[in-house]
Amino acid sequence: MDYGMIGKIEKSKFYAEERDRIEFESLRVTVRGDNDSVHWVAYDNGIWNCDCAFFGSRGVCSHTMAMERVLEGMVKIGEVAY
Numbered sequence: 001m002d003y004g005m006i007g008k009i010e011k012s013k014f015y016a017e018e019r020d021r022i023e024f025e026s027l028r029v030t031v032r033g034d035n036d037s038v039h040w041v042a043y044d045n046g047i048w049n050c051d052c053a054f055f056g057s058r059g060v061c062s063h064t065m066a067m068e069r070v071l072e073g074m075v076k077i078g079e080v081a082y
Contacts, residue, residue: 020073031063
């Protein structure tokens with residue numbers, strides 16, 4: 001491995017430890033729920049969305065709240081699509 005790559009690896013470790021450097025603008029994930037259900041959760045410019053029925057009626061659900069916990073400090077909390 002060359003010195004350039006070693007430097008980049010070290011820098012990546014530094015960035016990863018300082019999570020406040022990173023802010024998600026958008027992402028889309030699947031969350032496996034109970035009973036083998038799979039739900040699509042999306043985050044786009046501060047707005048959460050989920051394809052589950054609960055989210056459709058309340059604008060928040062266990063799937064979006066779980067992702068907020070996973071990405072704590074890296075996404076805006078509690079903004080939902082209506």
